[in-house]
Amino acid sequence: MATITRENIGLLNDKLTVKVEKEDYLSSFEKTLKQYSKSANIPGFRKGMVPAxxxxxxxxxxxxxxxxxxxxxxxxxRFISEEKPDIFAQPLPLETDVPSLDMNQPAGYTFQFEIGLKPNPSIDLGSIKATRYEINVTDEMIEAEVDRLRNRFGKVTDKEEADTEEDILTLTFVESDAEGNPLEDAPSKTNSLLVKYFADTTQALGKRAGDKMVLQLGKAFEDKEREWLVKDLNLNPDDPAELERFFAVTVDKVGLLQKRDLGEEFYNEVYPGQGIATEAAFREKIVSEIRLYWERQTKDFLHHELYHQLLDKTHFDLPEAFLKRWLQVGGEKPKTADEVEEEFPTFRSQLRWTLISDQLIRQNQLDVTPDELREYMRQQVLGYFGQMNLGDGNTEWIDSYVDRMTKDEQQVESAYRRIVTEKMFNWAEDKVSVSPKAISFEEFSEMQHAHSHEH
Structure with missing residues (x-):
């Protein structure tokens, strides 16, 4: 009868010695041989008549x-099912002498494996101090948003050349390398931008239809316009690496923008179906949207701060030797020792965060319901099709689209992790010491910029 013995060989690192006797495998070996003889196609023998x-x-x-x-x-x-050791990945065969297997002399054989054990982090939320930034909506911010909307919904007349900062360029973006060579199968996306939205307006002034340029998102546009453009290009706004991408940009046409006049027709185009009839109500709506935008931004920043403090202040060891060996031999393609050493710091940080967050989620019974998952995916679809006119309000196609998404395990897992992580941060906010602090949006934007570069 097969047996397993367990022995500690290092920090969070155990050895499993598995011994199997011939009674554990011999009958299966003989049975499989017989099945082969019945189904094998070997020249010179009829099927099913091949001698054993x-x-x-x-x-x-x-x-x-x-x-x-x-x-x-x-x-x-059987051992893992019954003993339930909390381990990383799967047992790895130890690099010991592999027993010589001889079918003519069946015997007992011994194999050795190592397992990496997960630590049990001790998380002290009471030691964490964080700041909740509060941004006041100023008259300047309101006027800037009114002006932006008047431009966005303005009327454009064609002209030959962009010669003022109020001119508008209709541009086609295709992701490229730094020299402007389009990437293979890169989709194109058309956007209209005012010249003044460029960080360096000289890049856009003087441009005519047919002109081309190569732009890097992180350098070409001001913060507000860049954020909108990143989302419109279906990039991840939370990933600073997205700003390093290059795009080959073609000027399709140049236009002179005539701002929209304030009035009920304009208000209803900006906020359809909300019955906004006066300038006061229009400005009140803008204030609420600006406030909501910055509340989201400051909340995200607080969560980033909690993330880094949880990592920095939660100390525990990992079975690093086992994990490096697992990285080297446990994947689909073996890696060199140098490749593992280069990747390991990032891997270790991600693994530490997974252990911390999973423990908080598990201990506090945070979970995601099917309805929450479906609503999150629905909002993703609506966000993706953003400005699409839904016509008569028939949204059956959205439900059908979401149905397909819920059948994709990868999308479900990604959505689940985002929702449950957000729940965890919201829960943690009430358990740590959070101090409010008033700050201007300019100061806060600088902090965001510095943070994204640092991390």
């Missing part, structure tokens, strides 16, 4: 090895 000796000579060693390995795997599976 021929099958044994041709396929016996491979079948014998498979059955021994299966018996070892079965015993490992």
């Amino acid at each position: 000796g021929v099958i044994k000579r041709m396929h016996g060693p491979a079948i014998f090895k498979d059955e021994v390995v299966k018996s070892v795997e079965k015993e490992l599976g």
